[in-house]
Amino acid sequence: MSDMRELYQEVILDHNKQPRNCYVMDCANRSADGHNPLCGDTVKVYLRIEDGVIEEISFQGAGCAICTASTSLMTESVTGKSVEDAKGLFDEFHDMLTGVAEEQGLELGKLQVFEGVREYPVRVKCATLAWHTLNAAMNSENEKVTTE
Amino acid sequence: MTGKVPGTELRSCAKSSTSREGSGGAQLRNSVPGTSRKLDVNQIRADFPALHQEAHGRPLVYLDNAATTQKPRQVINAVTHFYEHDCANVHRGVHLLSQRATVAYESARTKIKSHLGAADSREIVFTRGTTEAVNLVASSFVRPRIKPGDEILITGMEHHSNIVPWQMLCEATGAVLKVVPITDTGELELDRYAELLSDRTRIVGVVHVSNALGTVNPVKEMIEMAHARGIPVLVDGAQAVPHGAVNVRDLDCDFYAFSGHKAYGPTGIGALYGKREHLLEMPPYQGGGDMILSVSWDETLYAEPPHRFEAGTPNIEGAIGLAAALDYLENLGPDAVAAHEAELLDAATAAVLAVPGIRLIGAAKHRAGALSFVMDGVHPHDIGTILDSEGVAIRAGHHCAQPVMQRFNISATVRASFGVYNTMDEVQRLAEGLHKVKEVFG
Numbered sequence: 001m002s003d004m005r006e007l008y009q010e011v012i013l014d015h016n017k018q019p020r021n022c023y024v025m026d027c028a029n030r031s032a033d034g035h036n037p038l039c040g041d042t043v044k045v046y047l048r049i050e051d052g053v054i055e056e057i058s059f060q061g062a063g064c065a066i067c068t069a070s071t072s073l074m075t076e077s078v079t080g081k082s083v084e085d086a087k088g089l090f091d092e093f094h095d096m097l098t099g100v101a102e103e104q105g106l107e108l109g110k111l112q113v114f115e116g117v118r119e120y121p122v123r124v125k126c127a128t129l130a131w132h133t134l135n136a137a138m139n140s141e142n143e144k145v146t147t148e
Numbered sequence: 149m150t151g152k153v154p155g156t157e158l159r160s161c162a163k164s165s166t167s168r169e170g171s172g173g174a175q176l177r178n179s180v181p182g183t184s185r186k187l188d189v190n191q192i193r194a195d196f197p198a199l200h201q202e203a204h205g206r207p208l209v210y211l212d213n214a215a216t217t218q219k220p221r222q223v224i225n226a227v228t229h230f231y232e233h234d235c236a237n238v239h240r241g242v243h244l245l246s247q248r249a250t251v252a253y254e255s256a257r258t259k260i261k262s263h264l265g266a267a268d269s270r271e272i273v274f275t276r277g278t279t280e281a282v283n284l285v286a287s288s289f290v291r292p293r294i295k296p297g298d299e300i301l302i303t304g305m306e307h308h309s310n311i312v313p314w315q316m317l318c319e320a321t322g323a324v325l326k327v328v329p330i331t332d333t334g335e336l337e338l339d340r341y342a343e344l345l346s347d348r349t350r351i352v353g354v355v356h357v358s359n360a361l362g363t364v365n366p367v368k369e370m371i372e373m374a375h376a377r378g379i380p381v382l383v384d385g386a387q388a389v390p391h392g393a394v395n396v397r398d399l400d401c402d403f404y405a406f407s408g409h410k411a412y413g414p415t416g417i418g419a420l421y422g423k424r425e426h427l428l429e430m431p432p433y434q435g436g437g438d439m440i441l442s443v444s445w446d447e448t449l450y451a452e453p454p455h456r457f458e459a460g461t462p463n464i465e466g467a468i469g470l471a472a473a474l475d476y477l478e479n480l481g482p483d484a485v486a487a488h489e490a491e492l493l494d495a496a497t498a499a500v501l502a503v504p505g506i507r508l509i510g511a512a513k514h515r516a517g518a519l520s521f522v523m524d525g526v527h528p529h530d531i532g533t534i535l536d537s538e539g540v541a542i543r544a545g546h547h548c549a550q551p552v553m554q555r556f557n558i559s560a561t562v563r564a565s566f567g568v569y570n571t572m573d574e575v576q577r578l579a580e581g582l583h584k585v586k587e588v589f590g
Contacts, residue, residue, distance in 0.1 A: 040559045064527035
């Protein structure tokens, strides 16, 4: 049970219940669809990028608590960041979840609540779906990515 | 190279002394009062090595039997015995081991014949599983006789394995896929089925027991209705064979497909029952060794069914393991198995519904094997992880039946599915796990 509290921390439960930046963005200049074939969950990420900076980000969809909270927290973390910095953050987040980076977490901040997901390999994709989708949106317009 | 191996029929008759063929069971039953002896579940559990382990520090509760079952010692031993004593290729060797392998392989075919109540072991084709069996029927039976505008009728309750091969066939031939809708309780709309059977319907494909909902479909009645219009029927029995008696002659189905691994046998082996008259008409499915009479540059002659449909060296140990699994089920008694699992399913249904916020997906009157549900505000995947942390293995997802999920406007369900070795205590552990989910998610 204590393990479960470690995985489902209050921040995650909160963002799952009340996701931030969850809306369709009319003025988006980039977007991408993400799909997790394992569970059928889908997420659409909208971006308004100006001069290489993420001015606005929103999403629709998502699924389980890990996926929804990760998407919500991601939108908070990358708002105002340059595309380059957002990609760096994704790398760091990914490394934390796959166990590559030990004791780093330099800039992860709130995103560190997902550290517990590392212990649940099948759920790592739930936490990274939004980030893969963000990456696709940043790279080109209207891509569809999957976690496979 | 082809045809029957002399002596296999005799040998398998002796082997199948525990067969309950002719016990009259055609429809899958939840229980048959008075005819079932009770299962000795403790004894059964002792046969399954994998059950005796901990998962995350708790005794394992395995409730993912609809995905695959654990294997009894008897099956493991049969496979091991083959590799330790009889390992050779089949149908072609003059040496002792090859003869033993061939006899064991063909005896397995005869075991499947008797288990399904078929008349002739030449009506049993070994496949990799249900999926390959459906693909075989689509390619070799339906495709040669279908024209643009013809119809294939399946149901909204099918597993992807009984949807996608037909979609592919329709795409290739211009045929049209028709689908029998599902009611809110998870039953087929038989009135609509009757209306959808048309002069252009070339085959009906229907699942015997739904993997996603647990619904037992009235396949015998549906076959009668189709036959009244001269339409052949393929039954997907993947979730039926593990849970009770099936008799293909009583059903009068044209084809019946199932997988070994969902019935306590190995993965990668399954079978297709096909009426002899159909199999004789059908061209080969794949070409290669073992499916031919002779090969030359001028002319290649194909073997008779069933070997015509078994190109290449088959899954010999799989067939042997599957026969051992069916022996195991027959020794327990299909009716006793059905009665035991019906008790578990009833108890689990009550226990799950006692948890606030839970809604069953599929509440058909006649169910077997599986219980599907959702919980308000909690995604099935999160339920799956929390139950797993309690040592309870269930399936969370769309169960390879996404159209069923779409029908109920959900993306996934939690599915608990039962087998011969599950107990009432394990049902209790499932219920306790669901209460933990409520605690975590508040």
